[in-house]
Amino acid sequence: MIEAVGLTKRYGEKTAVDGISFTVRPGLVTGFLGPNGAGKSTTMRLIVGLDRPTSGTVTVAGKRYVDLKAPLHEVGVLLDAKAVHTGRTARNHLLAMAATHGIGRKRVDEVIALTGLQSVASKRVGGFSLGMGQRLGIASALIGDPGILILDEPVNGLDPEGVIWVRELARHLAGEGRTVFLSSHLMSEMAQTADQIIVLGRGKIIADAPVGDILAQVAGKAVRVRTPDGARLESLLAPGSADGAGVTVTRTDPDLLTVGGLTAARIGELAAGSGIVLHELTPIAGSLEDAYLALTEDEVEYHAGALETEIAR
Amino acid sequence: MSTTVAPTPAQSTAPVRPHAPKLTFGGILRSEWIKLFTLRSTFWCIVIIVLLSVGFGLLLSTVTAPHRAGEPVAAALTTAQQQAQAVSDATIGAAIGELVLAVLGVLVISGEYGTGMIRSTFAAVPKRLPALFGKAIVLAVTSLVVGLVTIYGTAAIIFPLLPGKKIHPDWTDWHLNLALIGGAVYLTLIALLAFSIGAIVRNSAGGIAAALGLILVVPSVFSIVAGTTGAAWAQNVANLLPTSAGAHLYAYATGKTETVSGILSLDRTAGGLVLLAWVVVVFIIAAVQLKRRDA
Secondary structure, three states: OEEEEEEEEEEOOEEEEEEEEEEEOOOOEEEEEOOOOOOHHHHHHHHOOOOOOOEEEEEEOOEOHHHOOOHHHHEEEEOOOOOOOOOOEHHHHHHHHHHHOOOOHHHHHHHHHHOOOHHHOOOEHHHOOHHHHHHHHHHHHHOOOOOEEEEEOOOOOOOHHHHHHHHHHHHHHHHOOOEEEEEEOOHHHHHHHOOEEEEEEOOEEEEEEEHHHHHHHHOOOEEEEEOOOHHHHHHHHOOOOOOOOOOEEEEEEOOEEEEEOOOHHHHHHHHHHOOOOOOEEEEEOOOHHHHHHHHHOOOOOOOOOOHHHHHHO | OOOOOOOOHHHOOOOOOOOOOOOOHHHHHHHHHHHHOOOHHHHHHHHHHHHHHHHHHHHHHHHOOOOOOOOOOOOOOOHHHHHHHHHHHHOHHHHHHHHHHHHHHHHHHHHHHHHOHHHHHHHHOOOOHHHHHHHHHHHHHHHHHHHHHHHHHHHHHHHHHHHHHOOOOOOOOHHHHHHHHHHHHHHHHHHHHHHHHHHHHOOHHHHHHHHHHHHHHHHHHHHHHHHHHOOHHHHHHHHHOHHHHHHHHHOOOOOOOEEEOOEEEOOHHHHHHHHHHHHHHHHHHHHHHHHHOOO
């Protein structure tokens, strides 16, 4: 269990995290989503006491992180793959981390095997690829067999196999009743891993709901209609007619329309009333990606410049 | 990465352990010990100190002469002068090795900031100060042992050569041993001072520049000011700097603490205490900063 109440962090003028409150519950994978610069990493650093909150509190297992008797046993944290001295070998890094809590060599070998680092365990971390660094970071997080896992962008730099592995690991750990909190800026990744999603934009929580609910927000918002009588249906549904405002109709092909603002049932009734034959009537399921983009479109910290103006120069 | 990774969740599930993991200061010390001795920089620093000390000791002992070449041996050195010369040759490692130990002292902590390791360290030891103390203790013990072994080792190698120069070191002389041990204590305190500077600066290049500046540059600045203006205050400041005050720790014969015509001079105890005060003050600043700043 991780609980944040009114958590705020300012760096000088800039507010990185703006009075957020949330609860991350055990037994679930909670995804922490947001564009780059939204404050995800800062929030995670605040949870483990690396940064001090400007105001508000955050507790893990009911205590401030700094007050934990066995921090590595209670919370495993991957903040970024670079929290390792580059001159030390992976095994020695893990041994040093483990030593603080009296954790033995056996567990070190276990997490090395678990994260697939056997072949590089005796190599110095400076030569590691991003993916290997990420695995070492996850090994570090797991070393104390923690009840709570906080992983910041764990799939960054992993190959597809590694991505699946992290996903299964997260699901498995949550299945054991552990609290799993992982951040990502990739919605698609979260859709497959998380049970609950907290969306952060510019330091504020935009959404905090089960994955299904967030999907439902965009699901059924558009309906694909295929009919041999495209032009007639278009004028029938067009704004100003029948059901009035809020309806959008786009005809991409002579026989294919995308209708927004009406349910599939209502479109069917209207078509039947006018004797229009329909070949297809499909509510388009919104992807989590769409939901995410819709939620964060005003909250992106760094917008890409318009491509045309760049080219024009 | 070519390693095939099958998720083997069973391994992470409730591993059987006799006792639950717990953060202890003993564990922190072990961890810092592992950290210090699993880096090549530590190994190289120690090798360089030993080579410099023995090398320069040998060099000095061969050029040391109680009289100028070609001149008759007029007055033999007094016993005290012989002992002082022997100590001076044997503790050359303190004067040169301090630079290397200062670099090591800075790196012990700045290396963690530079690589991001400090975040792992503070995630494991969130109260932070125990980690700082652990690092300081491990560094101090290492510096002391390296200092003692190097200085006594150098002495053991060069003392048998000195009688040829009409210098007869006396191992049973307590003051000689006090100066040799003082050399190791000096190295330890310099390493801790550099470590504290590294903890404040948090950057290897900046920390090393600051530490070596304090050891090499600052004393010269005040000496030049004192030399050109004759200002007593400048000379007094120069005498109270870490290296000049600490040098009394490894000098065979030192005077009394006294002020002669406005110039302060220190004895072994006072010099050692002045250096210790430097270490304590800078270490406290480092500790306060460490606790307050974001990592």
